[in-house]
Amino acid sequence: MRPEYLSSLDIATLRPVINKRWLSAVLLGLLAATALAGPAPASADEKAEPVSEPPRVQLVLDVSGSMRATDIDGRSRISVAQQAFGEVVDALPDETQLGIRVLGATYKGKDKQQGCLDTQQIVPVGPVDRDQAKAAVATLRPTGFTPVGLALREAAKDLGTGTTARRIVLITDGEDTCAPPDPCQVARELAAKGTTLVVDTLGLAPDDKVRRQLLCIAAATGGTYTAATSADDLTDRLKQLVDRARDTYTTTPAKVDGTDVCKGAPLLAPGVYTDRETFSEHRWYRVPVRAGQELRASVSVALDRPINPDHGVLLRATASDGRELVRGVDAGSGRTDVVSAGLRWSANEDGDDAERDEDATPTPSASATPAVTTVCLVVSNMFSPQAGTERNPGMPVELTVDVVAASPAPDGPDLGRGWVLLLLLTLAGLVTGLVTGLLTRWWVATWREN
């Protein structure tokens, strides 16, 4: 009797052990599943690409006659600016290349034609010699005219071309007295060129006209406008802008030119692109998507000029025959910097349709490889210009394209209905019943023997 009793006890103690193991395995599996389902922690880490170029910033300082005015904390505007420049140069990060350009610093005469050519680079863009830069700023005396447009153009030349973003910080107290060129239009033209250029503006005790002009320059390039009313404000803001230049200069999109029809539109690989689109214009792009993949696209159109209050952006994905697959749309009213829309489209869900369509209207590339669907993307905007708003160059468009593995639809729950469920339950019950029955019979047999 004793050995049998022991063996049954063994089974009884073993079972919880097995249960525990099973449970822990399930818990581990759950943990792994949630870890897999979770998103990548932060996108910023992935943004960091090896970039050879250092961040480049150019400070453009107005040294026109009006900077003599003593209305910031009882000090002259120029002395406040000089102090701020000194502190910025002292706190400059080592890798940042800084240049300083002045306007209206040398010509003392009254000839406007000549005064409006008065802009010089006093510190070339490059690794900064702090003492030299501060000395150069300290000797500045308010003198001449305010050729802002020309200074911006020259500053953009100083910064050179390249793949990373450049930043100009414009500090002025008076409106451009030399237009044409209109500084706002100059800024828009510069921003539309190949190299990404952002102009941040700082107004020293600005009046209405100056504010409007600086706001326009900032909006045209995606920069910011600040009214500096104290020396501390100016210093803090300058430091922040120089830091920002270092933090964000590497994230620059590739330039692409969309076409007005899908056929022959540029084929895009995953990444970020930039383009220009004017009022009531459509821009087409193509993205190859394989079966079992998902297309993700988003677009932002910037409001870089004065437009009427209501606006919208439409991003559509169509098959090569023009049939719409999916659309993303957003609209708004009032002040904003960009209007954005995005869409997802998965190739496998609609794969048969897309392939059939391509067979009906065969394009040479698509018929050779039926597993690849070429999806057309079209960007359109619902902006309306105000009277006198320039149409060209168009508004900046930022297009992000990504192609990832498709996420198939989950199967509906099998519980509650279905023959499969009944079969499973019956089988499980049968097996358990059989095992228990056998054990019971064996137990009864041994019990009878004793």
Place this chain on the structure above:
Amino acid sequence: MRTRSATLATLLAAGIALAPATAMAAPTPTPSPGATTVTKAGTSFLSATPVAAGQPVRVGASTGEYLYWSFPAAAGETHEVNATVSLAKNRSGRSTWTVEVFDGLRRRQACTAGAQTPTADASASTVAIGCTLRRVRSWAEPWSADPLPGTYYVRLAVVNVPETDLGLPIDVDLLISTTGDADTSPDDGRLEAPLVPPANAGTVLDAVPTAAPEDEDDDGWRLNLTGWLPEAGSRWIWTTAGGVLAAVAGVVGFALTRRRSTR
């Protein structure tokens, strides 16, 4: 059996504890202890400053600037954005502020609660902005706009302001808090890749690339594995366990009646 009932009890307790937690967390979001304060903000989607939930943000800015931050979200979480803007003195009029949230595809996200676009009077010194987002789903159809795991963007800006007040200095305090756990059932589906947008510059292709055969092999291998092994916690395992329990209970009942009749 004991361990099972114990886990069941803890699950129940967790569920009960969770319900009031979500309700209580709403009014007083606090930064997580030890989190470093972020003192920066981006000025576009691409340059958005990444922050984590519970990480406080304090940054000086100018009225009229568009400030961007990004934060990661996982399935099952509900996020809440709270911001306080300290306004400049001597303003000339009322200003309306807004915080807008976009997902990784820059699609506008709805706020289920919170003052998303409050208006500050000329005399007000601060304005509080809030937005509670929808619960992040683990999967959604490509055609839907449901919130999905991935990167989310927060944009804070003034939408209506007298032109003379533009450019004046402001201070922004922002905190993104999260409630809810990331525990979602695998039966609800899973997003293969979270909505994290690429940040690299794109390249224009010359021709349509041909389908890579390796990828298809990979897919097949993975399908086989998942096809044979039911995922932990799936309905199949629960149902099978239910069948086993039912059978055991049946046999126990049967045995009880047998014993009574033999006595």
